[in-house]
Amino acid sequence: MGNSIFQSIRKNKTGILLIMLAAFSTSVGQMLWKMSGHFLDGYFVIGFFLYFCGALLMIVAFRFGDLSVLHPLLSMGYIFSLFLGSIFLGEHMTPFKIIGTCIIFAGAALIGGGDAD
Template identity: 50%
Template sequence: MKENMTFKLNSNFVGIGLMILSAFCTAFGQLFWKLSHATLNMELIIGFILYFLGAVTMTIAFRFGNLSILHPLLSIGYVISLILGVLFLNETISLNAIIGVIFIISGVFIIGGESH
């Protein structure tokens, strides 16, 4: 019984890591799309590759954990996109956005900390 719980914890841990990697890939892919100005250039191609890698990583992650734990973790992509927008696109963050980020990160920690 204890071995089964250890496997579930390790499996969810791998799945969580892959989901977070997926969120990073898709967020950076979308950033490159935005930087490409909708013309066929290297930024657009890199964006498609990163977004594709994010989708593949997400699909693989679902093999390593519970859907109810892993899928909500993709919302971390919104936080990453917000940060990338501020750093690279000179966007501003509103108070509502900051509150939203706090809720998203709290939810990720609560859901990601589940052991079953």
């Protein structure tokens, strides 16, 4: 089983990298929207651009890996958002958020390694 996880990651590595960049880009874009003071200020425009780039990266990523592996990895965006909100917006990390983050990460890791031929 351990070897099959590495085979799956090797098989989908470009797609995994792109989908992780997509999740991070959309998370930063959404954070900038929240930081925006009003419609069409700098934060909003940059956030929109990053969200758009994340969407494009997601589309491209699906060409380099299996949908059943890559799409669930978009859930990493929740983890990125939690840390970005905590660091840049002063949002509080609760024990339940930390436990939830660990569960999301474990699930994404298990799914990402689950399709070796």
